[in-house]
Amino acid sequence: xxxxxxxxxxxxxxxxxxxxxxxxxxxxxxxxxxxxxxxxxxxxxxxxxxxxxxxxxxxxxxxxxxxxxxxxxxxxxxxxxxxxxxxxxxxxxxxxxxxxxxxxxxxxxxxxxxxxxxxxxxxxxxxxxxxxxxxxxxxxxxxxxxxxxxxxxxxxxxxxxxxxxxxxxxxxxxxxxxxxxxxxxxxxxxxxxxxxxxxxxxxxxxxxxxxxxxxxxxxxxxxxxxxxxxxxxxxxxxxxxxxxxxxxxxxxxxxxxxxxxxxxxxxxxxxxxxxxxxxxxxxxxxxxxxxxxxxxxxxxxxxxxxxxxxxxxxxxxxxxxxxxxxxx
Amino acid sequence: xxxxxxxxxxxxxxxxxxxxxxxxxxxxxxxxxxxxxxxxxxxxxxxxxxxxxxxxxxxxxxxxxxxxxxxxxxxxxxxxxxxxxxxxxxxxxxxxxxxxxxxxxxxxxxxxxxxxxxxxxxxxxxxxxxxxxxxxxxxxxxxxxxxxxxxxxxxxxxxxxxxxxxxxxxxxxxxxxxxxxxxxxxxxxxxxxxxxxxxxxxxxxxxxxxxxxxxxxxxxxxxxxxxxxxxxxxxxxxxxxxxxxxxxxxxxxxxxxxxxxxxxxxxxxxxxxxxxxxxxxxxxxxxxxxxxxxxxxxxxxxxxxxxxxxxxxxxxxxxxxxxxxxxx
Numbered sequence: 001x002x003x004x005x006x007x008x009x010x011x012x013x014x015x016x017x018x019x020x021x022x023x024x025x026x027x028x029x030x031x032x033x034x035x036x037x038x039x040x041x042x043x044x045x046x047x048x049x050x051x052x053x054x055x056x057x058x059x060x061x062x063x064x065x066x067x068x069x070x071x072x073x074x075x076x077x078x079x080x081x082x083x084x085x086x087x088x089x090x091x092x093x094x095x096x097x098x099x100x101x102x103x104x105x106x107x108x109x110x111x112x113x114x115x116x117x118x119x120x121x122x123x124x125x126x127x128x129x130x131x132x133x134x135x136x137x138x139x140x141x142x143x144x145x146x147x148x149x150x151x152x153x154x155x156x157x158x159x160x161x162x163x164x165x166x167x168x169x170x171x172x173x174x175x176x177x178x179x180x181x182x183x184x185x186x187x188x189x190x191x192x193x194x195x196x197x198x199x200x201x202x203x204x205x206x207x208x209x210x211x212x213x214x215x216x217x218x219x220x221x222x223x224x225x226x227x228x229x230x231x232x233x234x235x236x237x238x239x240x241x242x243x244x245x246x247x248x249x250x251x252x253x254x255x256x257x258x259x260x261x262x263x264x265x266x267x268x269x270x271x272x273x274x275x276x277x278x279x280x281x282x283x284x285x286x287x288x289x290x291x292x293x294x295x296x297x298x299x300x301x302x303x304x305x306x307x308x309x310x311x312x313x314x315x316x317x318x319x320x321x322x323x324x325x326x327x328x
Numbered sequence: 329x330x331x332x333x334x335x336x337x338x339x340x341x342x343x344x345x346x347x348x349x350x351x352x353x354x355x356x357x358x359x360x361x362x363x364x365x366x367x368x369x370x371x372x373x374x375x376x377x378x379x380x381x382x383x384x385x386x387x388x389x390x391x392x393x394x395x396x397x398x399x400x401x402x403x404x405x406x407x408x409x410x411x412x413x414x415x416x417x418x419x420x421x422x423x424x425x426x427x428x429x430x431x432x433x434x435x436x437x438x439x440x441x442x443x444x445x446x447x448x449x450x451x452x453x454x455x456x457x458x459x460x461x462x463x464x465x466x467x468x469x470x471x472x473x474x475x476x477x478x479x480x481x482x483x484x485x486x487x488x489x490x491x492x493x494x495x496x497x498x499x500x501x502x503x504x505x506x507x508x509x510x511x512x513x514x515x516x517x518x519x520x521x522x523x524x525x526x527x528x529x530x531x532x533x534x535x536x537x538x539x540x541x542x543x544x545x546x547x548x549x550x551x552x553x554x555x556x557x558x559x560x561x562x563x564x565x566x567x568x569x570x571x572x573x574x575x576x577x578x579x580x581x582x583x584x585x586x587x588x589x590x591x592x593x594x595x596x597x598x599x600x601x602x603x604x605x606x607x608x609x610x611x612x613x614x615x616x617x618x619x620x621x622x623x624x625x626x627x628x629x630x631x632x633x634x635x636x637x638x639x640x641x642x643x644x645x646x647x648x649x650x651x652x653x654x655x656x
Contacts, residue, residue, distance in 0.1 A: 009373045009374075009376050009377055012369075012373045013370075013373055013374075013604050016366060016369060016370055016373065016604070017604055019366050020363065020366055020601075023359065023362045023363050023366065024359075026362065027355060027358060027359045027362070030355060030358060031351065031355045034351045034354065034355070035348065035351050038344060038347055038348055038351065041340075041344060042341075042344055045337050045340045045341055045344065046337075046341075048337050049337055273348075276341050276344070276345055
């Protein structure tokens with residue numbers, strides 16, 4: 001590729017894209033810091049509203065809803081709270097320090113009441129935004145162990161993903177393959193009907209390509225920054241590209257939830273910030289019984305939680321009359 | 329509604345929503361100011377790339393693409409540049425002043441080469457984010473006159489919208505109805521097949537409800553702020569609600585492009601910031617000839633502009649290898 005005649009403006013565009021990304025990251029961090037007290041206040045208010053979070057998930061957008069099986073819907077009726085943190089953004093008096101971490105890293109924390117599926121009361125999944133030494137960047141995570149009671153809605157998928165990750169960690173080789181647990185995982189993934197995969201398999205997500213450690217990412221970010229600095233001075237610099245064999249490692253064939261990073265982002269960037277909107281939609285749905293042409297056919301959590309007609313109506317009057325076609 | 333028992337937490341939630349909105353506006357303004365120099369740089373670079381904007385629109389998301397008829401696609405091959413400004417955000421040394429205007433107001437400016445449809449070289453449409461005295465808020469605009477040559481792709485719709493707006497302005501009554509031009513507009517809208525409406529009818533957009541003047545909006549914002557201040561002190565305050573007869577005025581039945589505000593937002597918040605991404609998609613499409621299962625079936629602008637195989641390949645190597653499933 002180095003020998004091909006690439007017009008300079010394509011390089012300029014690529015450099016510019018990374019500068020736009022920097023602004024996006026700065027803005028994301030700024031928004032997080034400004035919104036934090038409002039989210040804290042919201043938690044306080046919604047904790048007093050029965051079934052707030054179950055009703056939000058009932059109205060969640062298709063990109064979440066399609067992962068919620070009937071079993072999962074049952075479990076979500078026991079959802080006590082949701083919390084989303086961008087844990088690499090430093091809060092408090094020290095304020096934002098660009099080197100501190102990546103604002104795109106996300107922690108999603110679910111708190112459940114007693115339920116018949118698992119004994120955990122808290123399930124927290126962390127996603128780190130990392131860069132690999134072969135040029136990829138994105139969200140990686142580690143499988144979260146769930147202590148199933150009798151029924152495992154993921155039908156062994158989550159346990160298998162967890163076992164593979166643990167064995168790789170123990171071996172100090174995150175690309176290790178071919179061992180018994182790995183074969184079992186591949187078999188389960190292959191026999192699995194993706195459309196019926198439980199939401200809870202998402203807790204097993206590792207990476208859309210391959211796992212990247214904090215150390216690898218720190219080194220790759222350092223080199224990336226050096227290349228960017230040279231580029232902004234007009235130097236032409238090659239970027240790393242994955243070797244043939246690495247490409248195979250990056251196929252994500254042993255990933256239990258290949259779109260797990262996107263699901264995390266939808267929860268963090270849509271469900272979480274728009275929770276009040278989704279909750280209000282559920283109230284409206286309930287009042288508007290002519291809802292049958294809804295082709296999403298969401299599972300009726302309200303029926304599941306045994307909730308009757310709400311005693312009171314939401315006051316939609318704080319200068320926000322329902323919009324005809326709200327989007328966001 | 330005042331007499332109904334509304335639990336306090338619903339009022340708290342509504343107040344909180346308006347506080348989130350404030351943060352969103354602040355962030356929007358901040359992002360605009362930080363990105364402005366990068367967008368200027370981008371304009372400079374892409375002006376050197378043949379057919380940059382036509383190719384961006386060819387790859388535009390469905391919410392834009394569905395408004396582009398074959399006629400429109402022909403016109404878009406002559407698109408020289410696009411520019412999006414948030415013109416109520418003050419730039420320069422005076423920096424942001426919260427009272428100055430609304431960061432959600434947008435100006436979208438198209439520059440065209442000579443073409444067989446109209447003699448204008450620039451079409452600019454401004455959208456003001458305004459609040460009405462009956463509680464609505466959103467984007468309003470004024471019809472833009474296009475000087476058609478022989479063929480009018482909107483088949484009279486745009487001219488009719490423009491005529492109605494001018495007559496109302498002259499009469500000093502933006503709700504005026506029943507005059508000849510208004511009847512003609514209603515008839516055209518009724519007989520119009522929405523799916524075949526030209527993109528250029530969008531230049532006639534006025535409001536999803538009704539036109540709101542700058543004066544009305546200033547007054548409504550002032551009263552809104554007073555109510556919010558009282559609410560944040562714990563007072564319970566009624567919001568204005570439209571009268572029965574105003575509701576009829578707010579139906580938007582004489583609107584040539586009922587989703588014109590959303591189309592403006594998609595252009596400003598997706599096409600504009602992601603233009604390089606859409607352009608790169610067009611390059612990839614061109615290389616990947618197995619593209620036939622694309623169910624969007626976009627009109628092939630590249631064929632229309634008579635562009636052959638690009639002489640050079642975009643360098644995707646500035647540390648951004650093509651992502652498998654890039655979103656947003």
